Amino acid sequence: MxxxxxxxxxxxxxxxxxxxxxxxxxxxxxLPMNFFTFRIWETISVNKMLVMSGPFYPNMHLKMEEEGELAPHTPYAEKRVVEWYTDAYGYRNRDLKCDVLLIGDSNITGAKLSQDETLAEVLERQLGKDVYSFAPATVNRFLATDRFIETPPELVIVSSIERRIPELPPVGANGLNSKLRNASGNLISSSQALTWMAVTADRISKLGLYHKTLANLERSFGKKEYISYNNEFFIEGDTANRTFSEEEIQYIADVLEGYKKALEERGIKFIFMPIPNKENIYYELLPSKKKPDFLPRLMAELQKRKIDAVDLQTNFEDLYQRKHVSLYPADDAHWNDVAVKVAAGLVTARLQGDVPDKNKDSNFFVKYSD
CATH class of the missing domain: 1.20.5 (Single alpha-helices involved in coiled-coils or other helix-helix interfaces)
Known part of the structure; x- marks a missing residue:
C-alpha cells in the first residue's frame, strides 16, 4: 500500500x-527567438554555454524594434528598429576580414544601434580598411585566440566605457580561461550539429517567459528603480562621477601600458579609446552637478607614458554644451549614432595624422554629427 x-x-x-x-x-x-525579449542583445547573447567562441549566437541576422535598457516597457522608452548580423564566431560582424580590430564592451558591439551604425562599420567606411568588432571581449581573450595569432591585425583599438576602465584586467589575467574558451569554441564552431546543440541548450537556459514575467511584476509593484533626471535616464547617477586616487590612476595606466607592450611584441599598433559615461557629459543634469576629472587625469598620464589615446570627452563636451547635440539616447546609457560618427572621425584623423583643433574650426564636428 x-x-x-x-x-x-x-x-x-x-x-x-x-x-x-x-x-x-x-x-x-x-516561438520566435525574440518573443519574450525587448532587444536583440538579450535574444542572441550567450547565457550559460560559455564554451562557445563569442558572446552571441553565430551566423545570425535579425531585425527588431528595440527599446533602451534603462526604461523598457515604460512610457519613457524610445522605440527604434535595429538590424544585427553575427559572424561564424558569434561576434557582431558581417564577415571575418580584419585589418583593424576593436576590443571593447557593449558600446563597441553597438547596443541600440543598427549594424551600419556600429563603430566597426562607420570606421570601416571612413578608413577604407576592414574593421572587425571583437566585443564584448578583453585583450586577454584576443591574445589567446589563435586565428588572430595566425593572421594578426595591423591595429588594435581597445575601448571601454568610463565606469569599467578600473576593472580592465591586466595582461595574463584569466589567461587559462581564455585559452580553454578558444579551444572549445573552435571545436563547436567546426560542427553545425555541435553549434545547434550549444545554441539550443543556451536558449532553453534563458527561460524567457519566466524572466519577462518577473520583470513585469517588479515594474507593477514598483520594485524596478530608475535613475532619471530631466527626462534622461542614467545607469549610476551621481556615483558615476566619483574622484579617483592617484594610485588608481597609476594602476590603470600600468594595465594599459601592459596592453601596449603585449601588442607591440606581436608587431601590432595599439590605441586606447575611453568612452565617457553619460553622467560625465550630462553632469549638469545630475543633483551634484559635479564635473568629473577622471578621464582628463588618465589621459595626461597616458600622454606622459607615450600611450596613444583618443580624447572623446573633450570633443563630446564641445558638441553637447556648445552645440546642444545629443550623444546618448534618453532611455539608454550607450552612445548614439552621432557619438559613434564623432569617435570614428577622431580615430580616422589620428591615423591619418590630421588631428582636429576644436578651438580653431567647428567644421570637423559638423561633418561627423550631421
Missing amino acids: KDKGVKRLLGKLTLLMLPFLIWPLIEVLF
Missing part, C-alpha cells in the same frame, strides 16, 4: 512539473 501511495504521489508531482519542463522546449522549438 505504501509503495502504491508513493508511486501515486510521484505521478502527481510529475504531472504538476510537466508544464514547467515542457514550456522551455516550446519556447525554443515553436
